[in-house]
Amino acid sequence: MRADPSNGQTGETRQTYDQKLEFVLQRAAEVFAERGFHRASIRDLARATGMSLAGHYYYFQSKNEALFRICEHVLRLILESFEERAKAIDDPLERLRLLVLTHLEISLSHMREMKVLSHEAESLRGEYLARIRQTKKRYYDSLVSILREIRGDRRGNGRELRLAAMTLFGSMNWIYTWYRPEVDGDAKRLTDVMLGIFLRGFLGGDGATARRAGRTPRHPSR
């Protein structure tokens, strides 16, 4: 019978169970990232872990629960790492930099989990989907409130902050489609480049500036 690891067992046993659970979910993330969640079978997962097909159901109740745990784990890892490190920081520019750095560090160290989160989380259903969306929204709200603080409510409205936040998230979440460590450097370098592009644009402009910049040829053709 399936054991409940939260009741009175020895610490030794629970640690072993948790370690193996973590191992199984990590391999599952690799398999899901490579083949796609729906195309990957528990049999593929069995091949990756060395365990039997049925043995996996000792660690999760369904394939969907495995997906949910992978997504929630990496999402909470980003959000809680950021919140923990941001507690001591008041300056909103520093907080923004920390958010980007944390996001990129964990994206690079957990690339497969991030791919699964970006690619497959929205195919969850019911309570699983609701909880992932709730955490995503908490993360999104953190970014928007930092951006609002940076702008000091002087310019722009909620819509522009929304577009700016989504633009930044898009740049960061697209990384798993192109990143190669030997070419693109580490999280600090990516943070410098992406935050550099984003910050100057976000701080410097009201939209009209860019419109003019894009429309005024520097080298008129005739």
Added chain:
Amino acid sequence: MRADPSNGQTGETRQTYDQKLEFVLQRAAEVFAERGFHRASIRDLARATGMSLAGHYYYFQSKNEALFRICEHVLRLILESFEERAKAIDDPLERLRLLVLTHLEISLSHMREMKVLSHEAESLRGEYLARIRQTKKRYYDSLVSILREIRGDRRGNGRELRLAAMTLFGSMNWIYTWYRPEVDGDAKRLTDVMLGIFLRGFLGGDGATARRAGRTPRHPSR
């Protein structure tokens, strides 16, 4: 027997066949975008088109070919629209603006196809995958050469241009995850915002500027 629409039939017949093929692929894009390619079945597609399950195999040889056609169609639509309109434009800033505008216009008018392209194209195999990647690379090279022209080879190297291009692609290709037409406006507005952010950042900085900006508190906490 399956007809070959490219041999000597009347124009009337071919047009009807092509129209229905387009209809089938459009519905397929909707179904694939909503359920995901691997979870969507030809039976789902049959429900969406009103045709029978088997009837679809008159229009494509396999589910994978349907996916390939959807991806290639929207990808070529973007690339060829851009190349056609860019022929008359010399100024690289104008060309960049046109690339972004074209990408966003087609993203909004073909959101489901773009979601399928972003989400599922990399799960193609063999010749299909090779051809999609080739077209993607052609598009990527277009952007990089525009960016190189804008910078005039004065600063930066290939790596920085690569990061800048991927940052911009990320912002644009993430849209399908959040865009709501009643809130976020049309392609022109998105172009102004995204290009505004990107251009000021790309034109203005060498990385060190942003690093300082992010690290120098404007409101020291004590």
Added chain:
DNA sequence: TAGGTATTCGAACGTTCGTTCGAATCCTTG
């Protein structure tokens, strides 16, 4: 070492999938 719990497994179930195929139907052309 004995007993019991934690863990793993082989085998099977029912379902759904992509694809095929021959027949049926539609539609144009002579």
Added chain:
DNA sequence: CAAGGATTCGAACGAACGTTCGAATACCTA
């Protein structure tokens, strides 16, 4: 109206899937 190709369909195939279940094994404790 007759004929023949174009188009659509019902039915079925084998394969692969997620999940279950009782038995087998491993491991800890007494």
